[in-house]
Amino acid sequence: MPTYAKLFRLPPLRKTWGIIKDNAKRQAFAETELEQLALKNIARNTLLPTKVRMQAQLQLASMPNYTKISQIRNRCLLTGSSRAVVGQVGLNRNKFRDMVLKGELPGWTGGNW
Amino acid sequence: MSAIQQSLQTAKAIKSKLPLLNKLRSEIFNTVYNPTNARTGSKYLKKALKGERLRDYYGSRTLFSAQDIADQYTKQLDGTGFRVVNGEVTDRLQRAEHYRRVGKAAPPKKNRKSC
Numbered sequence: 175m176p177t178y179a180k181l182f183r184l185p186p187l188r189k190t191w192g193i194i195k196d197n198a199k200r201q202a203f204a205e206t207e208l209e210q211l212a213l214k215n216i217a218r219n220t221l222l223p224t225k226v227r228m229q230a231q232l233q234l235a236s237m238p239n240y241t242k243i244s245q246i247r248n249r250c251l252l253t254g255s256s257r258a259v260v261g262q263v264g265l266n267r268n269k270f271r272d273m274v275l276k277g278e279l280p281g282w283t284g285g286n287w
Numbered sequence: 288m289s290a291i292q293q294s295l296q297t298a299k300a301i302k303s304k305l306p307l308l309n310k311l312r313s314e315i316f317n318t319v320y321n322p323t324n325a326r327t328g329s330k331y332l333k334k335a336l337k338g339e340r341l342r343d344y345y346g347s348r349t350l351f352s353a354q355d356i357a358d359q360y361t362k363q364l365d366g367t368g369f370r371v372v373n374g375e376v377t378d379r380l381q382r383a384e385h386y387r388r389v390g391k392a393a394p395p396k397k398n399r400k401s402c
Contacts, residue, residue, distance in 0.1 A: 185346035197345050204338030211331045218328035246341060264344070 175240060190254030195240075202241045210234065210241070 179198035187193060216222060216230035239245060248259045250266035258267040263279065274282045306322055313320035321327065357371040364370060386392045 187345060193345065200341050200344060204342040207336060207338040211334065214331045215328040218326060218331065220326045243337075243341075248344065251345065 178240075187251060188254065192256060193249055193254045196247060196249055199240045199245050202238075203243055203246060206237065206241045210237070 175195065175198070179194050182194075182198050182201050184194065184197055213230045213234040217227050217234060219227065247256050248261065248264065249256050250259050250269060251264045252269050253266050255266045259265065260267060260270045263270055265273070270279075273279050275284050309322065310320050312318075319327070319329070353373050353375065357373045360371050383392065
């Protein structure tokens with residue numbers, strides 16, 4: 175994974191190891207998505223013989239973990255942290271709050287009550 | 288009983304013919320005829336693809352740096368007297384030279400015997 179992850183180019187972000195890895199997983203998933211769906215289609219088809227279905231399921235299971243969608247996690251674009259990321263903006267909650275209070279994000283304002 | 292009422296079929300008779308109707312319908316509209324609702328895995332083929340959207344979360348991969356452009360034109364501009372200047376690189380070199388002059392630069396590397 176370490177050498178594999180560095181193959182993929184990233185835009186000029188503040189690169190953390192987490193971002194580099196996550197980016198690699200995203201690229202790998204995008205490349206193998208059709209293959210995964212086709213294998214799933216064969217494996218779940220009850221009209222096909224069981225041997226074919228088993229082979230498809232084994233092939234699906236033998237694919238490396240970093241090609242699976244469940245491994246992908248949204249990360250903060252500025253800090254690279256994976257926790258408390260505001261989905262619509264793609265920022266960690268602290269960065270998000272700072273930018274909102276400065277007025278850098280159009281459409282967002284601080285609370286008032 | 289009127290003549291119309293006599294010509295009508297019972298509900299049971301109509302229901303027994305419904306599978307035939309469905310089969311005919313699937314042949315006409317070119318759809319799959321699956322009376323027993325057997326699982327064919329077609330829902331995985333109908334799914335919308337999300338790879339494109341997930342791939343570009345950190346930005347598009349087609350982004351390029353200033354150095355990439357500089358590398359393209361260095362060979363073409365060889366004998367012309369023009370040259371491509373990359374601001375980032377020149378800044379870094381100037382900073383390093385400044386540090387060296389002041390005496391704050393990194394020490395020289397030790398000569399390794401073998402590696």
